[in-house]
Amino acid sequence: MTASLCLLGCLLAPAQTPERPTAPAARASEWVIVPRLSKAQELVYRGTFTEEAVGGNVQFNRTFRLESRVFVLDTPSKGAEVAFLTVLKGRDPRTNAAATGADAAAESVRLDMAHVDLQGVVTAEPGTSLTVPLDGPPTLECGAFAAVPEGKFAADSTWETAEEGRPTRFWRALGTDMVNGVRCLKLEGVQKSDDWDKPRADRAAWRRTDLVWLAPRLGVASRVERLIERRESGRRDPTYKSVLRYDQEEPMQYPGRLYDERQREIVQAHAFSEAATPLLATPAKHGPQLSALLNRIAYHLDRQPQTPYREAIFQVKRRVEAAQRGETPPVVASEEKQETPAVAVVGAAAPDFLAPNIVTSGTFRLRQERGKPVLLVFYNPASPTTAGVLAYGQKMSDTYSKDLTVLALSVSGDIDAVKKQRADLKLTIPVLDGSGLHTSYSVDGTPKLMLLDGNGVLRGDYVGWGSETPGAVMNELRRWGPKR
Known part of the structure; x- marks a missing residue:
């Protein structure tokens, strides 16, 4: 028992500072802040969100518990691929105590993939908005990362960051402060509508103020506080206020x-x-x-x-x-309108995707295959043509192993049937879960083959299976594949 406990303690040890990237030396009054994330690292933040409306036509007060997790999926050379999990749960408005029992279910859960660069800039997948709502709690919280200047900066340094559809955010380094025993660099970011400082009778106004305590060792926030104020038209004092506060727990590594x-x-x-x-x-x-x-x-x-x-x-x-059941699931927080997801079109770059490998515990990301053509084979294991289609995909992989990546993507929910069929056909090509790609790859029927060139551009789209299909695919592969 003692040995088991020791082993578990080693596995769940607090995350050590990764060696990449190494920050250049700075004087005591200067800082170089770079997110130092490592694969399999997890950051956990917990706190509260409170909002109230006063002095206006509507008055209310409500509070949520917030849990935000950041899990590092990979660390390429120029940043990190991460997953954000944001969970909101209600609190009893009379006692402000956490809900228990049946009331403890999460009111909002969001899981989103994103990229974080070496300046702390977060870029979400196409169709996902990172804009913080001005009304209601954030259903996607990524405030653990703050966009900072490249290189050294000192106290009282100022900089600006742009945000699509919103005014410029103005940042300032306020100096250092202690948070949970760690000396952090305290930043203030202010963003406001043009008319916040000059109230108008015909227009509402708002202001957002972020305080972020960055831990230099990891380059991420130890604490975040965000105040959003809104003022109805014709008023001088705020009529709505929300406060978000959360602290980081000890980061962990999960090898x-x-x-x-x-x-x-x-x-x-x-x-x-x-x-x-x-x-x-x-x-x-x-x-x-x-x-x-x-x-x-x-x-x-x-x-x-x-x-x-x-x-x-x-x-x-x-x-x-x-x-x-014919019901509409309740929505707690207002989300910014999302962009229309990208759809694969011949002659344009195919949408990137991250798909689970049905056979192993791994995953596959399309963009990692840039540099050589990719043949996507969407199929249903119950179709009578599937055996021939998959055999063709395997043959193409065996013949052009150095010049072509072949992926089998099942659109069926019968995992056991998919695994059995793979074993019966002795497939070695990756078999992925393609059910989440119906929209982005317009998979309205199977089998469907799609050929991408080495730059990720869709060059061939073939629905159905006939004697002419292999020749059509081969013609496009000769045109766009490596020149021998």
Whole structure:
């Protein structure tokens, strides 16, 4: 027992400072802040969000508990690929105590993938907005990272950051401050509407003020406080105020199997959400697809170890079940309108994706194959043409192993059937879960083959399977593949 406890303690040891990247030396009055993240690292923040409306036509007060997790999926040379999990739970307005029992269920859960560069700038996937709402709690919280100047900067340094659709944010370094025993660099960021300082009778105004305590060792926030004030037209004092406060817990490192479990649950939750989105718009037309999706979710829940990111899978499950009942799932917070997701079109760059490997515990990201053509084979294991299509994909992989990547993408929720078929056909090509790509790759029927060139541009789109299909694919491959 003692040996087991010691081993567990080693596995869950607090994350050590990674060696990449190394910050240049700075004088005591100067700082060089760079996010020093390492693969399998997890940052956990907990705090509260409170909002109140006073002095206006509507008065209310409500409070939420917030939990924000940042899990580092990978660390390429110019930043990190991360997953943000944001969970909001209500509190009793009379006692301000955390809800218990049946009331403890999360009111909002979001899981989003993003990239963080070496200046702390966060870039989300296409179709995802990072804009902080001016009304209600943030359903996606990424304030752990603050965009800072490149190189050295000192106290009283100022800089600006741009945000699409919003005014410029003005930042200032206020000096150092202690947070939970750690000396941090305190930053202040202010963003406001043009008329905040000059009230108008015909227009509402707002101001956002962020205080961020950055820990130089990791280059991420130890504490975040955000104040948003709104003022109705014709008034001089704020009529709405929200305050968000959260602190970081000790960062942890999850190596080996523990990393695999978290990564797989994150990617699977993301895939379930992508698969559900087009179905939830018109659930009455997609009864069988919704049932199949619930079966795939149940398969994962029954067979995979639970991690904190399972909350995101439960959220998808609740939304799908509500859609089946003809209900509209409640939305706690207002979200900024998202962009229309990118759709694969011949002659344009194909949308990037991250898909779970059905056979192993790993994942596959499309952009990692840049440099050589990729053949995507979407299929349903129940189709009578599947054996021939997959055999063709395997043959292409064997013949052009150095010049072509072939991926089999199943759109079926029957995981056991997919695995059995792979074993029967003795496939060695990766078999991925392609069910979340229905919309972005317009998979309305199978089999469907799509050929991408080495730059990720879609060059061929083939629906169905016939004697002419292999020749058509080969002609495009000769045109866009490596020149021999």
